[in-house]
Amino acid sequence: MKQVRISIIGFGSVGQGVAEVLMKKQDYLTKMGLDIKVIAISDSKGSFINQNGIDLNSALEQKRQKGTVANVQKTGVEIINEIEHDVVIETTPTNIEDGGVGLENMLASFENGRHVITSNKGPLALKYKYLVDTANLSGCKFKFEATVGGAMPIINLIKGVLAGNDILSIQGILNGTCNYILTRMLEEEASYEQMLAEAQERGIAETDPTYDVEGIDAACKLVILANSVFDMDSTYKDVDSVGITKITPESMLLAYNDGYVTKLIGEVRNGKLSVGPRLVPVGHPLSVGDTLNVASVQTDLAGPVTITGRGAGSIETASAILSDLIAICNNDN
Amino acid sequence: MRVSMDLELKDIPGQLLLALQPISDLKGNLISVVHHHEKHTPRGTIPVQIVFEIDSEKLDNLISRLEDSGVSVVRVGEERFLEHCAVIIIGHIVHTNIQDTIDKIDSTGFAEVVGLTLSMPRVNQPSSAFLKIDATGKKELNEALSLLKNVANKKDLLVIEPIETQFI
Incomplete structure (x- = not known):
């Protein structure tokens, strides 16, 4: 049995999802010969440490009841610097101004020789190459599979399964919130404002939706994809991005009557990165609805390959993190 | 030039070859043939639609060769615009003079606005337009689109283009 000691830095929705998935998949992991021990969990108020392995069930319970797991006044960076372990799971909230604590956590992990798995887009959209x-x-x-498209395994698909192919271009829907709003606008023939309100009510859009609806989130994901697939060193500021706020239901109907749906599409082609509303033929692989994400990769050997999946959700994102964790444990690249 | 032609063939074997041979003889490049073998015209002939490329000065020669061999040429049309595209425009389209926007494309000589559907929900609210643009080729279509985006940008209009579905 191979013992792997990990920390979860950031215990919000994704961090808790990771804890739940680790519990749920314990037998599966044991069968693979892996003994995953969570030795520390940090949230914004402090940390919880147990060198013998934290009981995840009670940690989740404590988080739910008290709003924090903290029993010692230690930050995530302190845990990374002071406690001996192998893998840091970095799930703190995204900061796209300067990378925030996420960036600090990642750099501290590397300094201490710890592997990093993250769902945090900010640091990667700003300082990909440096990291x-x-x-x-x-x-x-x-x-960092979890940073792009949640459960949709696009990076590992390209790097693993499609290895040997030259990637010519990538285009896709990388933001579930926008996809939901646009899908509903067409269904209800309702305005952007109305469907944004519905999305907020259903917890699909944030109270301040700017990050999603202005295309910034999609741009960050596109940057990470472009950097990792095309070995670029772009930041989200290099993306020519337009959001969905100006789209009218009338325009969507006009397009639909001619066989098109309007989608927020991110695209890397010839070294250019763009995010903006585009017309997608009805029935085209990219014309998925609801909160789904989708990406179509054009390759030289395999032709176009399209993958779709849930772009958000704590368990879905944790699924991407778990697959990265297993890959690290198995020494896969 | 690219030409589309409607022909009518006699319902006896060997007629299709008779229709296509002169195109090949005159070094034309056949692009498509639609042969409605199950359909008959009231005259008892079989309608065929063909599209091909040929030097324009050879077209008259081709038509007389076809007629001489008993193939009736019902319609001849030049396919000037090979590329078609639809775009959405959102904003104060009418107030910012849509005619001027269309003129900009039409005046290129290689692209034309061939369709316009406008939806204006309320005064002072942004309107939406669905524009169909034809162009003589792919490069020309892209040029017309960048021209449109340029004009739209100056008028603060949002242009939504179709995704690239043909990969290069």
């Missing part, structure tokens, strides 16, 4: 180079120099693995 990857630092990880390589310190001999650490750096996995």
Whole structure:
């Protein structure tokens, strides 16, 4: 049995999802010969440490009841620096101004020789190359499937299954909130404002939806995809992005009558990155509805390959993190 | 030039070859043939639609060769616009003079606005337009689209283009 000691830094929706998935999949992991021990969990108020392995069930219970797992006044960075372990699961909230604590956590992990798995887009959308180079120099693995498209395994698809193919372009729907609003606008022939309100009521859109509806979130994901697939060093500021706020239901109907649905599409082509509303032929693989994400990769050998999946949700995102964790444990690249 | 032609063939074997051979002889490039073998015209002939490329000065020669061999040429049309595209425009389209926007494309000579559907829900609210643009080729269509985006940008209009469905 191979013992792997991990920390979960950031215990919000995704961090808790990781804890739940680890509990749920314990037998599965044991069968694979993996003994995953969570030795520390940090949230914004402090940390919970148990060198023998935290009982995840009670940690989740405590989080639900008290709003925090903290029993010691230690930050995530302190845990990374002071407690011996192998893999840091970095699930703190995204900061796209300067990368925030996420960036600090990742760099501290590499400095201490710990592998990093993250769902945090901010640091990668700002300093991708610096992070990857630092990880390589310190001999650490750096996995971030969960940053792009939640459960939709696009990065691992390209890097793993499609290895050997040259990737010519990628286009897709990378933001579930926008896809939901646009899908509902067409269904109800209702305004953007009305369907945004519905999405907020259903917990699909944030109270301040700017990050989603202005295309910033999609742009961040596109940057991570472009950087990792095309070895670029772009930041989200390099993306020519337009959001969905100006789209009218009348325009969607006009397009639909001619066989098109309006979608917020992110695209990398010839080194150019763009996010904006586009017309997608009805029935085209990219014309998925609801909160689904989708990406179509054009390859030289395999032709177009399209993958769709749930772009958000704590368990769905944790699924991507678990697959990265298993890959690290098995020493896969 | 690209030409589309409606022909009528006698319902006896060997007629299709008779219709296509002169195109090949005159070094034309056949693009499509639609042969309605099960359909008959009231005259008892079989309708065939063909599209091909040929030097324009050879077209008259081709038509007389076809007629001489007993193939009736019902219609001849030049396919000037090979590329078609639809775009959505959102904003104060009418107030910012849509005619001027259309003129900009039409005046290129290689692209034309061939359809316009407008939806204006209320005064002072942004309207939506569905524009169909034809162009002589792919490069020309892209040029017309960038022209449109340029004009739209100046008028603060949002242009929504179709995704690229043909990968290069």
